[in-house]
Amino acid sequence: MATPIYRKIKEMILQEIEDKPANSPIDSEREMAVRFDASRMTVRNAINELVEEGFLYRDKNKGTFVADRKFVKKTPVSALLQEDISEFNVLYFNVKKADEAGPExxxxxxxxxxEMTLIVLRLNTLNTKPISVEEIFFIRSSISESELNNLRQLLDLNAYLKDGRIIQRFIPMLVPVQFANLLKIKMNTPIIRVETVITSKSGKPLVYIKAYNNPFEKIIEITE
Known part of the structure; x- marks a missing residue:
């Protein structure tokens, strides 16, 4: 079976952007249609797949751009951070300089x-059982006063994930002393801390999260 034209165009676009830096603009659909001797719809199908796969991103009214390569094979947006949370309680929030909030x-x-950051500590539960404790860090200058006064809305991370991407690190460790009681697990219990950075399509970090997961309530499997 012959390779569909849009897939051939997709491969040619991949070759063209291979050495381009992140956020570089690509040609318009019209220009590519002329260059590749194809319809604009065919070119659009190729670009749509590259956007879906994280090689490109669209900026409304500005065009299509090369995405940061570290977001290729991105975690699907459907894998939401809050998918197994039924309720949460905010335990603490404060505004601090970034270096005071933590070295990283x-x-x-x-x-x-x-630069100032907004720090929120919350306990996530499912059917009243503690699932995880999360430390969430926002850039204070990006948060409006109305958002600051409505923490529950601000902490709906699905809103950030809708048009963004995530990078995650999984770190085996012993449960921190201050979180053992909140998670209702014994001291020195091995857990996995999941560090997540949610970014915009262009790669600008929006939120940083450190989640300490209860191993008896939330199983995390890491496979290659």
Missing amino acids: IAERLEISPD
């Missing part, structure tokens, strides 16, 4: 150590 916060959010 400025690096993860790609801000200066002096």
